[in-house]
Amino acid sequence: MKTTVKGSEQHRMIVVPYRPYMRAFIITVLLLSTIAAVGGSFYLGNYLGTNEQRDAIAERDQLRVAVSEKTAILEKLDQQVANLKLGAEVDRKAGEEVRAELTSLKRQVAELEQDITFYRSLMHPTADSKGLTIGSLNILSANAPRHYEYKLVVQQLVTEHRVLRGHVEFTIVGREGDSVRRLSLKDISNKVSTKRIPLRFKYFQRIEGELVLPTGFEPERIELKAMSTGRNGATVEKKFGWLVQET
Numbered sequence: 374m375k376t377t378v379k380g381s382e383q384h385r386m387i388v389v390p391y392r393p394y395m396r397a398f399i400i401t402v403l404l405l406s407t408i409a410a411v412g413g414s415f416y417l418g419n420y421l422g423t424n425e426q427r428d429a430i431a432e433r434d435q436l437r438v439a440v441s442e443k444t445a446i447l448e449k450l451d452q453q454v455a456n457l458k459l460g461a462e463v464d465r466k467a468g469e470e471v472r473a474e475l476t477s478l479k480r481q482v483a484e485l486e487q488d489i490t491f492y493r494s495l496m497h498p499t500a501d502s503k504g505l506t507i508g509s510l511n512i513l514s515a516n517a518p519r520h521y522e523y524k525l526v527v528q529q530l531v532t533e534h535r536v537l538r539g540h541v542e543f544t545i546v547g548r549e550g551d552s553v554r555r556l557s558l559k560d561i562s563n564k565v566s567t568k569r570i571p572l573r574f575k576y577f578q579r580i581e582g583e584l585v586l587p588t589g590f591e592p593e594r595i596e597l598k599a600m601s602t603g604r605n606g607a608t609v610e611k612k613f614g615w616l617v618q619e620t
Contacts, residue, residue, distance in 0.1 A: 505537065505601045506530050507611040508577065512595075513618045519586045521617065523562070527599055528577035539601035540569035541580070547592040547615070554590060561585055572599065 508526035515522055529537045543558035543565075559565040564582035572578055586592060592615040599609045 504530060504605075505539070505599055505607045505609050507541075507597050507599055507609055510595065510597070510613050511618060512616065515583060519588070520583060521586070522583050523558075523581065525580040525597070526577055527572060527574070527580070529574065534575050536575050537572065537601050538603065539572040539599065539606070541572055541597060541599040542569055543580075544596045544598075545584075545586075545592050545615075546594050546596055547590050549587075549590045556587075556590070558584065561587070572601070 506528050508528045509524070510526075511522075511524040513522040513524070514520075523543075525541075525543065527541055545556045545558070545561070547554060547556070557568045558570070559568055561584040562582045570580060594615055595613045597611045597613070601607050
């Protein structure tokens with residue numbers, strides 16, 4: 374006969390043998406497994422981090438090498454550019470010096486040719502150019518504004534040269550405002566003290582010095598008048614336009 378017990382639900386009971394060492398073993402296994410997992414994760418992370426760091430260092434070193442190589446190339450190119458600029462500057466200066474020397478040589482040749490012509494005409498005058506003659510006149514720019522150098526040559530063209538005496542008048546004609554003004558050389562040159570510049574020479578005489586034009590005066594021409602005294606006295610007049618040569 375079965376006895377029925379009413380009330381709360383009854384669970385089925387299982388009887389297992391009591392093994393206290395097994396429980397300690399399981400706990401130890403679980404603990405060791407956990408430690409192994411944590412240690413593995415740590416070493417795995419450390420390994421991966423070490424590899425990434427090593428790769429980063431290697432890449433950094435490669436970049437440093439590349440930067441060093443590019444820097445060396447840039448320095449070489451900069452040096453080449455500097456050399457080219459220096460060479461161009463040297464070539465430019467050399468060209469300027471050659472041109473300046475060529476200009477100087479041309480000027481010297483022209484002066485020599487002029488001197489040759491001068492002495493040839495002096496020693497062998499033509500029939501229509503004998504007697505007292507106004508030769509060359511040069512006006513050159515000086516180092517200061519309105520300052521000029523003048524070089525005048527008065528010569529005697531004869532077959533038999535004797536000492537010639539006389540004088541020459543040097544006048545600059547120009548405008549000052551609306552008025553025409555005439556300036557004697559003695560008024561603008563500290564080397565000339567009289568209006569009539571004395572002449573005394575056998576072959577030729579050079580009259581040289583510096584003149585200073587007053588402010589507001591604009592020169593237009595130079596009028597020269599040379600006179601010789603004595604039995605064969607003569608008067609020669611000549612006009613030159615105001616032409617300044619650069620020195």
